[in-house]
Amino acid sequence: MxxxxxxxxxxxxxxxxxxxxxxxxxxxxxxxxxxxxxxxVAVVAPLPLTLGLPTQAASGAFFVAEQRQLFSRHGLVLQTQRYPLGKQALAAVIEGRADMAVVADTPYVLAVAKGNQIAVVSTVFGSRKTAALLVRVDHGVRSAADLRGRRIGTVFGTNAQYFLDKLLEHHGVGASEVHIVDYAPAGLLTALRDGEVDAITTWQPELARLQQALGTKVAALFEQDLFVYRFLLVGKVGFVDSHPQEVQRLLAALADSHQYMIDQPLEARQTVAAAIGLPPQLVASFFEPVDYGPSLDQSLLLALDDQTRWAQQRQIINNRAMPNYLDYLRPQALQAVLPSAISIIR
Structure with a gap:
């Protein structure tokens, strides 16, 4: 057995x-x-692209994409040039030193008024809590009404100047009732700290740094119902039209970056904080992942028209013709990557 x-x-x-x-x-x-x-399966050859990028909170989606190597994953060899201001990044494009740039809407409007053929590919940031008028409370300034007779620092030719004019107009303070001084960004911060001016227009991350440094001596006036701090992804019309794959890959990387920011806000916030040199707890006061979504919507066209009229009235630009900004939009790449992000009425 x-x-x-x-x-x-x-x-x-x-x-x-x-x-x-x-x-x-x-x-x-x-x-x-x-x-x-x-x-x-065709091997996707990597494509080179040079991007002018301001070291500001508005560039957050780019910082996250860079940290997570999303550009290379989408077949881009991206070289970034860092600048304090978006208008400096735009100048690099105009002068041929960069292919594309991230810039606020006001410098873009002024560049188009000068005859530059610059296309808008997408809005890449829009916030109501990033720009503010920072006032010296210890100088007796607590509201916009207290600005009469005061010195206010701003940066001419930027959305900071536009924001200041809109704020003064909204509160009935005439331009002749204040003394507005043009500063470079670094000088602007020093002027407020040293008491040369009673208020300044500023933005993140400088806003958070000054609030931390000056404490109860200052207060921030955001005017959230009045102004959207908006940044655009732009390039020369000729470059954008002749390099559709580069533009599409760049936007695809940004779309992935934005989704990561929504899914992992704490990690994304730490990345942005490191990129702009702020402690994460300070960034928490203004960081909103929803602000970083790529889009092309009707509010952009309205803002560009309004800023053009403002610049004409202030005689910042001499060209009296109103551009048709639809002619400068290039929605094809965003349409291919994220069609739901487009809501332009043609």
């Missing part, structure tokens, strides 16, 4: 080994068949 049982076990083991061997052989045959009959 024992010999019979032992024989059956040996026979069972032999059959199991045979089944296993047969299975391995079939898997190998299937793998070889797939290898030689699979459809060919």
């Amino acid at each position: 024992k010999n019979l049982r032992a024989g059956r076990l040996v026979s069972l083991r032999q059959r199991m080994l045979g089944w296993i061997a047969a299975g391995v052989a079939l898997a190998l045959v299937a793998a070889l068949a797939w290898h030689y009959t699979r459809p060919s």
Whole structure:
């Protein structure tokens, strides 16, 4: 009986080994068949692109994409040039030192008014909590009404100047009732800290730094119902029209970056904080992942028209003709990547 049982076990083991061997052989045959009959997949050649990028909170989606290597994953060899201001990044495009740039809407309007053929590919940031008028409370300034007779620092030719004019107009303070001084960004911060001015227009991350440094000496007036701090992804019309793949890959990387910011806001906030040199807890006061979504919507066109009229009235630009900004939009890349982000009425 024992010999019979032992024989059956040996026979069972032999059959199991045979089944296993047969299975391995079939898997190998299937793998070889797939290898030689699979459809060919084209290798995507990496494409170079140079981007002018302001070191501001508005560039957050780019910082996250860079940290997570999303540009290379989408087939871009991206070289970034860092600037304090978006208008400096735009100047790099105009002068041929960069292919594309991230810039606020006001410098873009002024560039178009000067005859530059610059296309808008997408809005890449829009916030109501990033720009503010920072006032010296210890100088007796607590509201916009207290600005009469005061010195206010701003940066001419930027959305900071536009924001200041809109704020003064909204509160009935005439331009002749204040003294507005043009500063470079670094000088602007020093002027407020040293008491040369009673208020400045500023933005993140400088706003958070000054609030931390000056504490109760200052207060921020955001005017959230009045102004959207908006940044655009732009390039020369000729470049954008002749390099559709580069533009599309860049926007695809940004779309992935934005989704990551929504899914992992704490990690994204830490990345942005490191990029702009702020502690994460300070960034938490203004960081909103929803602000970083790529889009092209009607509010952009309205803002560009309004800023053009403002610049004409202030005689910042001499060209009295109103550009048709639809002619400068290039929605094709965003349409291919994220069609739901487009809501332009043509």
